[in-house]
Amino acid sequence: MERITAAAKATYKNSLVKEEKEKMKQLFKSIDKDGDGKISTEELKLYFETQPEQEALGRSNIFSLIDENQDGFLQFGEFVTLFYVILSNIPVCNACTEFTEGVFYVCLDCLDKPARQSYNLCVSCYYREDFLHEHAEFLDNYTLFSDMREKLQGSSSGGTSKAKSRKRDKMKKALKVITGLAAIGSFIVSCPWG
Numbered sequence: 001m002e003r004i005t006a007a008a009k010a011t012y013k014n015s016l017v018k019e020e021k022e023k024m025k026q027l028f029k030s031i032d033k034d035g036d037g038k039i040s041t042e043e044l045k046l047y048f049e050t051q052p053e054q055e056a057l058g059r060s061n062i063f064s065l066i067d068e069n070q071d072g073f074l075q076f077g078e079f080v081t082l083f084y085v086i087l088s089n090i091p092v093c094n095a096c097t098e099f100t101e102g103v104f105y106v107c108l109d110c111l112d113k114p115a116r117q118s119y120n121l122c123v124s125c126y127y128r129e130d131f132l133h134e135h136a137e138f139l140d141n142y143t144l145f146s147d148m149r150e151k152l153q154g155s156s157s158g159g160t161s162k163a164k165s166r167k168r169d170k171m172k173k174a175l176k177v178i179t180g181l182a183a184i185g186s187f188i189v190s191c192p193w194g
């Protein structure tokens with residue numbers, strides 16, 4: 001979790017303008033229902049209930065992973081990490097509901113679904129084959145990223161037909177999901193929660 005936390009803090013520090021940082025602070029305050037300057041597990045649960053696309057994340061172990069000092073509350077700095085995880089679409093294992101911190105496996109047949117609706121597995125569940133799913137083809141996120149990058153580079157040379165263009169657009173979308181390269185600044189400006 002250290003690398004994700006470091007990436008979240010770096011993104012907050014270097015990629016957001018003053019107005020975007022202010023929107024994040026306002027969102028934090030709106031989730032902090034009792035106004036005590038920190039978010040409890042219950043307050044976060046209430047927030048996730050209003051965000052159906054984040055249902056799996058709300059059921060995961062994300063709170064305990066992000067709560068760096070293990071005091072049962074999220075301070076603003078810890079909330080920055082949560083917000084980064086949400087925007088980056090870092091998945092939860094569909095089998096055990098644990099948050100996937102690094103390598104995870106993606107169902108290739110479910111890849112076209114929105115990020116939080118695709119089928120993803122942590123390394124442990126995939127290794128133990130401890131899951132029930134209608135499809136059998138999985139790739140780890142790094143292999144998938146590398147494969148998609150090669151395909152994108154190959155399809156960008158020469159003329160493109162509409163079919164190739166649609167395929168390239170799908171690959172770009174999937175690539176964005178897999179790598180967690182969300183456009184954080186522009187998303188916060190139009191943030192549906194703020």
